[in-house]
Amino acid sequence: MARLFGTDGVRGLANVDITAELALRLSVAAAHILGDGARQAGRRPKAVVGRDPRASGEFLSAAVIAGLASAGVDVYQAGVLPTPAIAFLTADTHADFGVMLSASHNAMPDNGIKFFAAGGHKLDDTVEDQIAARLDVDWERPTGPDVGRVVTMPDGHTRYISHLLAVLPNRLAGLTVVIDGAHGAASSVSPEVFRLAGATVHEIGTEPDGLNINDGYGSTHLDHLKAAVRAKGADLGIAHDGDADRCLAVDARGEEVDGDQIMAILAVALKSRGVLADNTLVATVMSNLGLLQAMEREGITVRQTAVGDRYVLEDMRASSYSLGGEQSGHVIFLDHGTTGDGVLTGLMLAARVVETGQTLAELATVMRRLPQVLINVKGVDKSRVESDEDLQQAVKTEQEALGGTGRVLLRKSGTEPVVRVMVEAAEHEQALAVAERLVEVVRARLTL
Incomplete structure (x- = not known):
């Protein structure tokens, strides 16, 4: 059952x-x-x-x-x-x-x-x-x-904002930010706290009516944010999802900065302040191989867990690590919270831009994202992913062919009836070819 x-x-x-x-x-x-x-x-x-x-x-x-x-x-x-x-x-x-x-x-x-x-x-x-x-x-x-x-x-709203401002390492004076609230739970809180921290704020996706949450706005729909950042000449844009436990960003050119890049930037920031516990970042198996390579260059250990911020949190709590998260933008600062916090993540990212005087695009060069292809396969029996020997052999064969230049990951979604096929490789075309071959195997072996 x-x-x-x-x-x-x-x-x-x-x-x-x-x-x-x-x-x-x-x-x-x-x-x-x-x-x-x-x-x-x-x-x-x-x-x-x-x-x-x-x-x-x-x-x-x-x-x-x-x-x-x-x-x-x-x-x-x-x-x-x-x-x-x-x-x-x-x-x-x-x-x-x-x-x-x-x-x-x-x-x-x-x-x-x-x-x-x-x-x-x-x-x-x-x-x-x-x-x-x-x-x-x-x-x-x-x-x-x-x-x-x-x-x-x-006073819940005020207490939360006061908490966020209290843990911010420096003010955001001089910074211009576009906030996309996804017409969700952060539509009021996020713009307010950024303004209180000293930033000039432009808002999109901050007019929830009960029906428009995540509809064309937010962290899963970045086009409006990219356009707004360029139109306003902003330094960066911050996008939340419906409940604001995640954050993705856009640099001044309108280029996406994903959760892995955000974690890389923040891990380096915490290490430079001497507050990255054991110089360790906790991520999931879905994080880009480029993150692991970048952190190795920076002298930061990466621990990987199953997908889900709850599993990241469990690993962090077990060893008192201070930073962890997911490629999707769930980032946990264990010294300041107990779950992914998109508003806090956005504030910390903006604070790093001000602290260093570098643009977000410059900070994001700390890691190079390997081309990654993710295909969601629907209409299959996800419960048989681990037990089907032919499927697992196909995964092993493709992984061996990639060697150390890429990787393959198959996982069943925890929230949807979907099997996710993820492939990273040195070139996009190579990753796409491997992913498409595996998708065919998944459909052939796991069809309902």
Whole structure:
């Protein structure tokens, strides 16, 4: 039986896969698992709940809040805020757990429910499975004064912004930035904090109406940002996704700076300040081979994990590493947060431009991206990726042919019914040819 939780919470089509009924049952189950420590200590559990601005978040957050309060949890309703803001507020308010309603970069019809443990940390698989197992378990309902209370958190926005400004290494005076909020959760926060930090800010994608989140704007749609940066003569552009746990950038020429390049720039920055723990960066197996090569030249060790910022975070926490992230733009500063934070990442990147006096394009030359081809193969049985011997032999053969000049990676998506074929090589044509051959093998071997 498939797990209820994917790599980043429970996600699907709102009102079909992610229903109000599921949201209520899931929140009750989470209240029993994540609130147990508080009850053992003789106090009532407390939870922070936030959402992105998509329309379905209105009824789904209402269902979550109802479920939590009915299970005896006091709820602090933070409203529309980025996912990292909810993680921060969970820790900052000493809440027992947090809940975020968002489908991140997915299109508006989708939504999702993700939980944070005390301290604002994502849950490990064991705890998620415990919550899933509680969905249909009978429980004793509190009555009278024992039901949970629901209050708004009017200062959540301000507390998060104050936190971001407090950890910024230097001000952004003299810098002109375009912010693309993806019509999402950072539409208000990100432009405001950049202005407070001293930058001149132009905004696009910052008018959410509940229906336009990620629609042509944000980190998965950079064309508007590239055009705006060139039109405004800006020093750089920052693009968030719907819940603002990721950040991609555009330099003054309108060229994309991806998550790997951002991590390379920031790793060098932290090392130069003596705050890159063990001179180590934690990335995933999807990071470009060019990142590994660049970090080796800079004397920085790269540890690689499975795909998903939760796995990056687990590795970082285990050894107290300070910086990690993903090519997609999830970047974690463990000294300042517990999850990927697109607003903080953008601020830190802008601060490095000011600190060095170099352009973003100049800073990005720290690494050369090897040509990378990524093909998503739909309509196949992703569960058989590792077990199909012919497919694995095909991967091995292609990898051996590339030698040390490239690499091959096949992985099943944790959030979609897709197998991803990724190939890097010295030349784009070579990478494309290898990827297309493997796609044919995947379709031949894994067709449903």
